[in-house]
Amino acid sequence: MVMESTGLREKKKNARYRSIVNKAEQLFLDKGLDHVQMQDIADADGIGIATLFRYFPKKDKLIVAVAVANLEKNIETYKELAGSNQTAYERLEQVLDFLTKDDQLQSAVKFREAFESYASFAKSPLDDIQDYIDTQKEIARIFMSIIDDGRTDGSIRTNIPVKETLITIINAYGTFGNNIALKSPISYLEDDIAPANQRRILKEMLLTYIRP
Incomplete structure (x- = not known):
């Protein structure tokens, strides 16, 4: 089994982070901040809800990340x-x-x-x-x-x-x-x-x- 390097894992992590933020921004724009659920964002990004919560434990954290x-x-x-x-x-x-x-x-x-x-x-x-x-x-x-x-x-x-x-x-x-x-x-x-x-x-x- 080939082990991934730390650098590669970080690149994947950063790419996933950016992907979540981008998908969240589009959903927030389409539906409004109050009407988007975390499950909606997970589905849009093609990941499980548990994975999403590892990046953003709370919806407000994700909202601020999109704003930044x-x-x-x-x-x-x-x-x-x-x-x-x-x-x-x-x-x-x-x-x-x-x-x-x-x-x-x-x-x-x-x-x-x-x-x-x-x-x-x-x-x-x-x-x-x-x-x-x-x-x-x-x-x-x-x-x-x-x-x-x-x-x-x-x-x-x-x-x-x-x-x-x-x-x-x-x-x-x-x-x-x-x-x-x-x-x-x-x-x-x-x-x-x-x-x-x-x-x-x-x-x-x-x-x-x-x-x-």
Whole structure:
């Protein structure tokens, strides 16, 4: 009998972990967080319920794992945008554009909205919620590098609280873009108030405020 190496076992374990998380995310999106049972996820991934519970002993742990993976998908892109050779102003503009790209405003946004609502109504903090918070902090640190550069390259006003202003801009623009994208199937029937036009106008307003 050939024994598997530790490395191979870890690779299989990691692949299974990712597969469970991916299947769970799709089920949560299709049915809603409250309506998906652990057995549904096990069936979707083709594993036994006991195997699923070895990875995620509680449903809340799996929900948070999906939320963390959802955030982590874009970290490398954020790093690339933050590390480009353009001015801080130009990099910030690119970040805002990325936050509201059409392909960004589908399943990822829908799940984050559902998760944060679910977490806010939980009677006690979700298991492993600190992992989600830490991932948010990691993303914030990436944006901070843009802020620091903006203080020295002259592309952003220095007579405003730069850190607070830029984080507010990113949060406000991202939240606004997410909100109107999710509502667009039932609202904004006229072309002149379409989500894309509203995002463009808001971006111009926000960026005008920080120009020197």
